[in-house]
Amino acid sequence: MGRKPCCEKVGLKKGPWTADEDRKLVNFILTHGQSCWRSLPKLAGLLRCGKSCRLRWTNYLRPDLKRGLLSEYEENTVIHLHSQLGNRWAKIASHLPGRTDNEIKNHWNTHIKKKLRKMGIDPLTHKPLPPPTDKSQEQENQKHSSYEMQSICEASLLEVTNNGFCIDEVPLVEPHEILVPNSSAPCSSSTTTTTTTSSNTNINSLLEDLEFLPTYDWLNGDGSTTNNMGFWDMDDAFSSLDSLINDIDYDRINPPPTHDFNQFSRMLLGDESWKFELLRGD
DNA sequence: AATCTTATCAACCGCAGTAGG
DNA sequence: TCCTACTGCGGTTGATAAGAT
Secondary structure, three states, X not given: OOOOOOOOOOOOOOOOOOHHHHHHHHHHHHHHOOOOOOOHHHHHOOOOOHHHHHHHHHHXXXXXXXXXXXXXXXXXXXXHHHHHHOOOHHHHHOOOOOOOHHHHHHHHHHHHHHHHHHOXXXXXXXXXXXXXXXXXXXHHHHHOOHHHHHHHHHHHHHHHHOOOOOOOOOOOOOHHHOOOOOOOOOOOOOOOOOOOOHHHHHHHHHXXXXXXXXXXXXXXXXXXXXEOOOOOOHHHHHHHHHHHHOOOOOOOOOOOOOOOHHHHHHHHOOOOHHXXXXXXXX
């Protein structure tokens, strides 16, 4: 007996989502949480398969998503992680809060690949491309030999990977844009020492004064929840990269959150008014 | 203004991994 | 241990916007 299809194909809608479908999906998840994707469409009154709903939520509707182009810092991180992990987009995305694997994959294919080739670096192997065959590329590479460009690239990657992580020169993501589990979230990896720096504490306390500060509940190992998801702890971020480089299994560091969906509603009232429109249900 | 080409990104498809019976 | 159901991931497609001719 063959494997059953993920959904009954007949009668299910495909293609772009309408605002009404988005509204239904968001309303349902805000009310009931993310439960069984397979049964969700029926319960939410959607003529979609569960897979499609999950994708729409994770790639587009999730309130903690960042939109817009990747920053230089994020790009460098993606390049570096790709050189270590290859096309493991989900893994790469897990190190870039608010970014999805799909988004990173698209950005890689449309921007970064070209950029690296232009620099004389093979985006597949992260090594210098073979010598050019046509004249135009030859001219291009006269400006920057591929070996020279590789060293430039490697140097920039070192900024990302070494303890001397250069945060002064790269356009870092605004603190309020970043939402990741804080160091109190379950982190069984013995390799990540969670030392919250005073600067981060200050940022957190500053932001806590702001009314719009979103909070999440995180599922602890024992089933209880830890309130108020913290902001990105840079020390964690750096040690995360180090851990990754050392081929340490990093999956357990960022456990899936159990969201407080009322808090999600608050998030939706923030920057992204289009999501607010969805919730108004008009 | 019309047509063609290229770039972008949301969404789909199929396979792999995993949990539970 | 096997089987099934389900989720997640990566590759690919297709619609559409933007730019070029």
